Amino acid sequence: MWLTRLRRHWARHRYARHPFPEPALQKLLDMPWPAGKQPWNEASWLAVDLETTGLDPRTGYVISIGWVAIEGGSIQLNTARHLLIDSRNLVGDSATIHHIRDSDRSEGVDLPAALRMLARALNGRIALMHHSPLDTGFLRSALKEQFGFDWFHPTADTLELEKKRLFQREQNMPRHALRLNTCRERYGLPDSQAHNALEDALATAELFLAWANHYGSPGPKVRDCLTSRP
Amino acid sequence: MTETQSLPPELASVADFLRQTLPFNVLPEGEVERIVHHMEIGYFRNGHVFNEKTREQGLRILRSGAVEIRSQDGELLDRLAEGESFALSGLLQQEPGVRAVLIEDSLIYFLPQEDYQQLRSHYRNFDRFFHGQRSRRLFRATRSMVSPDSMLVPITSLMATDLVTTTTQTPVCELAGLMSNRRVSSALVLDGERLVGIVTDRDLRTRVLAARLPPETPVADIMTPDPQHLTEKATIFDATLLMTRHGMHHLPVVRDEKAVGILTTSDLISARQDDPVYIVQRLTRQESVSAMKGVLRDIPQFLLRWNDAGVPADQVSHILTAISDAVTNRLIDIAVRDLGPAPVPYAWLCFGSQARAEQLLNADQDNGLIISNEATDEDMKWFEALAHRVSDGLNDCGYVYCPGNVMATNPFWRRRLSGWYEAVDHWVSSFNPNSVMEISIAFDLRTVNGEDELTHQVQSHMLERVQANSIFQAALAENVLEATPPIGIFRRLVVERNGDHKDTLNIKKRGLLPIIEITRLNALAAGIDRINTLERLQELARSKRMTRYDSRNLQDALRFLMQVRLQIQADQIREGEPLSNHCNPQKLPKLAREQMRDAFQLVDSAQKSVRLTYRQGMR
Structure with a gap:
């Protein structure tokens, strides 16, 4: 966490004299770091999921982005968004995995616009992902490429939180124990029809609610949720 | 924050779920998708309570988990599972102090009050569903089944x-x-x-x-x-x-x-030529058993027609019982013609479903004879002969011999009035679980032929004895609690896992009989001399031995389950299948399945109250 904060601090410092040309991104920089002792259900969260081609940000592309916010401890479906990215050079087999057809692609928004919208949604909210390194990597690389922006944002990772919880309970971890649906199952959450960025984001948000409600009294603080990875 | 992008259509998982849920399935296309964006999702732990102090009021839909609705004094009013919903604000109006307590960790979809009310005011069918949730939902289902039919036309x-x-x-x-x-x-x-x-x-x-x-x-x-x-x-x-x-x-x-x-x-x-009166009339004119069989052959077809015409199940049972009575009466007439007139007064009794006027097809015969005390041993032989002729005749006509031998041919069920008194005294004073089950049928009795006064005397004696004996009542109560409604711990309908009746549930054994038995127990304990279950329930409410609410609920559950059973038999007749009381809930429409669950839940809570009321006497 401190590393993310430090890097974010550098970035802020760098843009201090000349405001960043993209107001949405500048606002992200201006956003104060969330208070660690704040109870989780008083903070704002944005569950984000990306569908990408491949697993490597250097060669893959973002196909779609979905997000939904958690306010006051419950998921606000009016904040749900699903953006298909208009991209002409899609390769790989991800399209078939994710049921995205060519016709869907052409109706999408272009990547910079999508990133601006995501940045606005993220403002004032802590990012929430299941297995954050992958999504964070893609977002950071896209923001750098499109805007030259170094993105470091307070983030929580449900996979990591769930892993920590299982270790604390000294459970031996079966294969796939940390997959999104396997985690959900442990809380009695219904099986999620995966493979749509928004529905994955929603499934992640629900898992986070379940995790937080099972944390034990009086519930987790923000600092208990944030990931330590950069 | 301004977000210009139009709302995504991809909240499909939420919308799909809602569309399969009552009453969202009645909303027009596009409406579910629209309101999904107004909803919130929350996760709550087992034990969480929603009550009048809950800040956000509106409709809560269980996506997973289960909840109990309890009254101010803790009485269980309802239990809801996945796909079911509750609006506390509405419940509070009917039942101040009502609360919803989660009994499992639950994922809950929440529709704010404003949107919920908007849907109710816009869509009548949606609104109807919430008019006093659940018990009234069942109420409507049974009431709306009545459709005009010539038999129900006022005279x-x-x-x-x-x-x-x-x-x-x-x-x-x-x-x-x-x-x-x-x-x-x-x-x-x-x-x-x-x-x-x-x-x-x-x-x-x-x-x-x-x-x-x-x-x-x-x-x-x-x-x-x-x-x-x-x-x-x-x-x-x-x-x-x-x-x-x-x-x-x-x-x-x-x-x-x-x-x-x-x-x-x-x-x-x-x-009308094809109505039951005509059948009864024709039966009374037949001179032989084989001729009567000819008349009875058409009954299954008539049952189909009555069912299609929307005659409610309790009326169909009424008609079928009237037909059984007519057959019995005619058989007695024919027997008397051959044997000569009865030497002393008597009452030919029917027991069980025929007595309650709740027969359907493939009923067996349950009968007995009360003979005046003045009968000599010689006279008793006349009645034995009568019993055999009538019982054989009934068997030929399709009312097969009672497997439990509850028939007038059995001296146990053919006695002088004094013998009946002794029998009743014996049943009530020395019993075991088996004997209670065997004789409980005898508490539903009715005169088919002969002197009603004899039957009345036996019945009054029974009521007196049972009312005075709380230990016997407790034994009856235990018997009542034996068959439980097929509701699993996750409040799903439980079907049989294997055998001939795989994936089905026995609607008679698990639903109808428990209601009938609970009602009989309450009626006996209250000294009520009605025999028909619906009449007993009405009388229980009138005499304040049961709350009007409970009485109405059980009546509705009974009517509904009878209706389903009638429908099953009608389908079986149409398909040429053997008649049974097994029903596959998956083959029912969704609403009927929900109603069946409601009905079984009412049975469940009625059994719970039996346990509380009669527990003092239980061992």
């Missing part, structure tokens, strides 16, 4: 209103002249406007001419005083039942004690 449409009337002091010769002028076969005798008697052609023949009375004899001397009659509100079905039961051909119709019309058997028969 006013059929009765003659240009009445031929006379007074008590009119000479019979004058009346005979009036009747032949007006070409009628009966006249009503009035005192002022009040109905005091009836005179028919047959009376003139048998009571005047055959008795060689003078023509000046006043009507009062030969009329049938205080005749059986009906009120205007009665249906054709009521009239036909009364007439067939008492062998009458003329039935006065009365409003506030004033005669307003008269109904004759020919009026009824001309009304």
Whole structure:
């Protein structure tokens, strides 16, 4: 966490004299770091999921982005968004995995616009992902490429939180124990029809609610949720 | 924050779920998708409570988990599972202090009050669902099943209103002249406007001419005083039942004690050829068992027709019971013709479903005989012969021998009145779980033929003894609790896992019988002499032995389950399958399945209250 904060601090410092040309991104920089002792259900969260081609940000592309916010401890479906990215050079087999057809692609928004919208949604909210390194990597690389922006944002990772919880309970971890649906199952959450960025984001948000409600009294603080990875 | 992008259509998982949920499935296309974006999702732990203090009011839909709705004093009102929903604000209006307690960790979809109310005001079907949730949902289901049918038409449409009337002091010769002028076969005798008697052609023949009375004899001397009659509100079905039961051909119709019309058997028969009256009539004219079988052969087809015409299940049962009664009566008539008249008064009894007028097809026979105390051993042989003839005849007609041997052919069920008293005393004072189960059927009894007074005496004795004996009541209660409704711990309908009836549940054993038995127990304990289950429930509410609410709920559950059972039998007849009481819930429409779950839940809570009420006596 401190590393993310430090890097974010550098970035802020760098843009201090000349405001960043993209107001949405500048606002992200201006956003104060969330208070660690704040109870989780008083903070704002944005569950984000990306569908990408491949697993490597250097060669893959973002196909779609979905997000939904958690306010006051419950998921606000009016904040749900699903953006298909208009991209002409899609390769790989991800399209078939994710049921995205060519016709869907052409109706999408272009990547910079999508990133601006995501940045606005993220403002004032802590990012929430299941297995954050992958999504964070893609977002950071896209923001750098499109805007030259170094993105470091307070983030929580449900996979990591769930892993920590299982270790604390000294459970031996079966294969796939940390997959999104396997985690959900442990809380009695219904099986999620995966493979749509928004529905994955929603499934992640629900898992986070379940995790937080099972944390034990009086519930987790923000600092208990944030990931330590950069 | 401004977000210009239009709302995504991809909240498909939420919308799909809602569309499969009552009552969202009645909303027009696009409406579910629209309101999804107004919803919130929350996760709550087992034990979490929603009550009037919960800040956000609106509709809560269980995506997973389960909740119990409890009244202010903790009474369980309802239990909801995945796909079911509750709006606390509405419940609070009916039931102040009501709360919802989660009994499992639950994922809950929340529709804010404003949007919820908007949907209710826009969509009538959506709104109806929430009019007093659940128990009233079932209520509506049973009430709305009634559709017009000729048997349910009020008698006013059929009765003659240009009445031929006379007074008590009119000479019979004058009346005979009036009747032949007006070409009628009966006249009503009035005192002022009040109905005091009836005179028919047959009376003139048998009571005047055959008795060689003078023509000046006043009507009062030969009329049938205080005749059986009906009120205007009665249906054709009521009239036909009364007439067939008492062998009458003329039935006065009365409003506030004033005669307003008269109904004759020919009026009824001309009304419809294919209706049950006609069957009963034809049965009473048959001279042999084989001829009766011919008449009965068409009954399954009639049942189909009645069901299609929307005759409610309790009425169909009523009709089928009337037919069984007619068969029994006719068999007794034929037997008496051969054996000679009965040496002493008797009552031919039916037990169980026939007594309760709740028969359906493939009922077996359960009967008995009460014989007057004055019968000699020689006389008893006459009754033994009668019992065998009637029982064999019933078996030939399709009412197979009772597997438990509850039949008049068995001396255990064929006794003098004093013998019945002894038997009842013995049942109630020394019993074991098996004997309780065997004799519980005998508490539903009715006279089919003979002296009703004998039956009344036995029944009063039974009620007296059972009412005074709380230990016996407790034994009955244990028996009642044996068959539980097929609801699993996740409040799903539990079906049989294997065997011939895989994936089905026995609607009679698991639903109908528990209701019937619970009601019988309560009626016996309260000393209520009604036999029909619906009537017992009504009487229990009237005498305040059961709350009106519980009584209505059980009546609705019973009517609904009877309706489902009738539908199953109708389907089986149509498909040419053997008749059974097994039902595959997956083959029911979603609403019916939900209602079935409601009905079983009502059975479950009724059993719980039996456990509480009669527990003192339980071991």
